[in-house]
Amino acid sequence: MTPSAAAAASPWWPVALAVDVPAGVAVPASLDGDDVVVWRTAKGELRIFADRCPHRGMRLSFGFVRDETLVCLYHGWRWRADGGCALIPAHPDLAPPPSLCVPSYPAAEADGLIWMAATIPGRPPPAMTGCTPLASLVVDRPAAVIAAAIAAAWGAMDGVCARLAEGDVVLRMAIQPVHAERTMLHVLLAEGDPLVAIGVAEAWRDRFEAAEPVP
Amino acid sequence: MSLPLEPAVRDDWHVLCRLADLAAHVPAGFRLLAHDVWATRDAKGAVSVRSADGRALPVTLAYGHVFTSLGAPARPLFAIDEVAEPDRRLATCGAVRVRASGLRLVENFLDMAHFPFVHTDILGVEERPEVPRYDTEIRWDVDEVWATNCRFWQPLAAASSRGGQMSEYRYRVASPFNVMLYKTAPPDPARFDVIGLSIRAAEPDLSFAYAFLLLLDDATPATTLIHFQQTIFLQDRIILENQRPRLLPLSPKAETPTRADMSSVAYRRWLKAKGVRFGVFEAAP
Amino acid sequence: MTLVLHDWELSADAYRARLLLGLLGLDYAKVPVDVIPGGETESPAFRKISPSGTLPVLVDGDVVLSEIAAILVHLAETRDVACTWLPCDRARRAACLQWLAFALGPLRASDAARDTAMFEHGGPWREPEVMAHRALRVLEGRLIRQALQGEPFLVEGGPTLADVAAFPAVALAVDWGETLTAFPKARLWTRTVRALPGFVTTPGVPEFL
Numbered sequence: 001m002t003p004s005a006a007a008a009a010s011p012w013w014p015v016a017l018a019v020d021v022p023a024g025v026a027v028p029a030s031l032d033g034d035d036v037v038v039w040r041t042a043k044g045e046l047r048i049f050a051d052r053c054p055h056r057g058m059r060l061s062f063g064f065v066r067d068e069t070l071v072c073l074y075h076g077w078r079w080r081a082d083g084g085c086a087l088i089p090a091h092p093d094l095a096p097p098p099s100l101c102v103p104s105y106p107a108a109e110a111d112g113l114i115w116m117a118a119t120i121p122g123r124p125p126p127a128m129t130g131c132t133p134l135a136s137l138v139v140d141r142p143a144a145v146i147a148a149a150i151a152a153a154w155g156a157m158d159g160v161c162a163r164l165a166e167g168d169v170v171l172r173m174a175i176q177p178v179h180a181e182r183t184m185l186h187v188l189l190a191e192g193d194p195l196v197a198i199g200v201a202e203a204w205r206d207r208f209e210a211a212e213p214v215p
Numbered sequence: 216m217s218l219p220l221e222p223a224v225r226d227d228w229h230v231l232c233r234l235a236d237l238a239a240h241v242p243a244g245f246r247l248l249a250h251d252v253w254a255t256r257d258a259k260g261a262v263s264v265r266s267a268d269g270r271a272l273p274v275t276l277a278y279g280h281v282f283t284s285l286g287a288p289a290r291p292l293f294a295i296d297e298v299a300e301p302d303r304r305l306a307t308c309g310a311v312r313v314r315a316s317g318l319r320l321v322e323n324f325l326d327m328a329h330f331p332f333v334h335t336d337i338l339g340v341e342e343r344p345e346v347p348r349y350d351t352e353i354r355w356d357v358d359e360v361w362a363t364n365c366r367f368w369q370p371l372a373a374a375s376s377r378g379g380q381m382s383e384y385r386y387r388v389a390s391p392f393n394v395m396l397y398k399t400a401p402p403d404p405a406r407f408d409v410i411g412l413s414i415r416a417a418e419p420d421l422s423f424a425y426a427f428l429l430l431l432d433d434a435t436p437a438t439t440l441i442h443f444q445q446t447i448f449l450q451d452r453i454i455l456e457n458q459r460p461r462l463l464p465l466s467p468k469a470e471t472p473t474r475a476d477m478s479s480v481a482y483r484r485w486l487k488a489k490g491v492r493f494g495v496f497e498a499a500p
Numbered sequence: 501m502t503l504v505l506h507d508w509e510l511s512a513d514a515y516r517a518r519l520l521l522g523l524l525g526l527d528y529a530k531v532p533v534d535v536i537p538g539g540e541t542e543s544p545a546f547r548k549i550s551p552s553g554t555l556p557v558l559v560d561g562d563v564v565l566s567e568i569a570a571i572l573v574h575l576a577e578t579r580d581v582a583c584t585w586l587p588c589d590r591a592r593r594a595a596c597l598q599w600l601a602f603a604l605g606p607l608r609a610s611d612a613a614r615d616t617a618m619f620e621h622g623g624p625w626r627e628p629e630v631m632a633h634r635a636l637r638v639l640e641g642r643l644i645r646q647a648l649q650g651e652p653f654l655v656e657g658g659p660t661l662a663d664v665a666a667f668p669a670v671a672l673a674v675d676w677g678e679t680l681t682a683f684p685k686a687r688l689w690t691r692t693v694r695a696l697p698g699f700v701t702t703p704g705v706p707e708f709l
């Protein structure tokens with residue numbers, strides 16, 4: 001299944017393991033070449049914004065979280081969880097206009113994964129019930145190549161998700177197309193020893209990287 | 216294939232390298248405005264610059280650097296009168312490579328609002344982020360952009376600072392890729408240190424920044440002064456490499472200026488009026 | 501315990517290991533690796549014992565080492581009873597470490613020059629960004645495993661020189677455009693290092709860490 005066909009099947013895309021974005025932290029992610037910042041307020045509320053400050057274009061993922069706002073590194077403009085601007089430090093007395101805001105994306109957390117969508121989807125992200133998140137692994141190949149390799153080896157994917165059993169290990173994976181040449185595999189453990197499982201996942205990553213391009 | 220260069224950029228002076236970096240008789244190649252050029256210095260110190268097709272290009276040696284032009288400059292290189300003062304010291308800081316439009320570098324240099332966040336505890340503190348109103352003007356008679364009456368509270372304004380000061384700044388954009396600032400000199404608050412930043416725009420989104428200092432400070436070792444400037448510039452570099460788009464948008468709607476950005480607004484307006492395109496972001500039609 | 505060396509005759513690093521083994525009078529088994537033209541260091545089997553694909557690899561019972569510095573120090577510490585090769589005297593040890601690091605740092609440019617001179621495409625050498633990305637993957641793999649065991653640092657039990665030596669390369673990778681998007685555990689680890697008492701920063705270390 002190509003990523004666009006998968007998108008039709010599931011409007012949600014995985015962008016990170018929930019444990020890798022603790023409260024008060026902002027991390028960058030890309031989906032099909034679109035850069036976003038995944039962040040949590042100090043209280044732990046999850047948000048996904050476009051990774052570009054409306055002021056002078058600085059990537060917001062270089063900023064930091066202060067209380068319930070994301071602070072841009074360049075001039076310290078503070079962005080609330082609702083996307084609106086809370087403060088322009090150069091003009092402390094000025095109330096930022098309500099029209100001033102960062103574009104944001106629907107975000108959801110489920111079974112240890114963080115998901116994003118382009119528009120508000122009509123249903124929740126795929127369930128990975130009973131799984132433990134293991135790791136996110138980078139693969140320097142297009143998502144379509146990986147989807148084809150998965151389908152050939154493990155059977156058809158369920159949207160952006162796949163399931164694999166090898167030896168005593170059962171893995172679930174969700175794939176994130178980062179850009180034309182890069183994919184992230186978000187790996188969860190359904191059964192087995194975690195240290196053995198990560199070795200299995202890395203071996204699959206290496207096989208995906210060696211996989212032939214889809215004609 | 217690149218577009219032909221617009222006259223405002225082609226006929227301007229551009230920094231090529233530090234004079235000290237040219238060894239005698241060894242031609243050195245540089246990328247300038249998406250063209251290859253070659254510079255050579257003879258035993259007597261005279262520098263010649265040639266384009267890839269063998270044309271001899273104009274040369275001016277000033278402020279420790281070699282300046283050249285791909286076209287025919289209508290006026291001499293910008294003058295900084297302070298250079299003639301006997302108690303001024305010149306220090307050159309070398310080149311730093313930045314993957315960003317040179318115009319973004321100039322705009323960052325004009326910006327005070329970032330001091331508390333990017334140069335924390337050096338050029339600004341988070342507790343005093345306010346940018347008081349200042350004046351900007353496009354001086355069409357000399358074709359320069361100026362920002363004057365700029366004030367900002369700085370905990371460590373220069374390598375020689377002993378404590379905080381309310382610094383006074385004057386910014387001068389002498390040409391699209393050459394900018395300088397005049398700043399209260401800690402040893403003598405009645406006079407100004409001069410810090411120049413000249414950009415070699417190698418490609419629209421790839422720049423080399425050459426900073427030079429004309430300072431009144433005669434006590435601080437040159438290396439300390441240079442390291443101070445390099446520290447500041449490396450802090451800026453992380454910003455410059457991560458602004459999106461890498462090229463500078465001139466459309467007023469592309470980004471969101473406030474009153475603190477008056478100098479950037481004037482700079483963009485002036486670039487547009489002059490027809491500058493190199494390093495400018497053009498939205499897809 | 502027999503020592504096993506995964507070896508390539510033309511590799512300067514492998515020769516360093518063979519040289520010390522010889523000087524210590526140790527017997528060992530050789531496993532030849534077909535680096536050129538076979539590209540065996542890229543194979544999954546070899547990557548199991550050498551995650552970065554570096555050669556030689558020394559196997560000493562449970563200990564598997566693929567970094568030449570670790571191999572030399574390990575052999576000296578376990579097989580050199582007279583303390584000849586890694587002196588115990590503090591001043592001599594400091595000088596020895598200084599020159600060891602030099603030999604495996606600046607002086608290695610000579611190995612690279614030799615490879616460039618000897619092989620088409622510079623032999624096993626690659627562009628620095630490619631090599632750096634590969635090394636970051638290895639670091640990420642280590643940190644994933646450490647995290648699964650509740651260990652936040654590179655070596656169990658707390659921060660060590662390994663973290664100190666690795667931090668600048670990771671934190672300053674932003675300067676060459678690597679924002680660590682693909683390495684979530686490395687990002688978290690930089691925050692942990694940053695939180696250590698006495699931590700100092702330098703220009704280029706991003707605020708987000």
Ligand code: FES
Nearest residue numbers: 053055056072075
């Ligand atoms: S670019 Fe974000 S605050 Fe200025």
Ligand SMILES: [Fe+2]
Nearest residue numbers: 323329333451
């Ligand atoms: Fe700055």
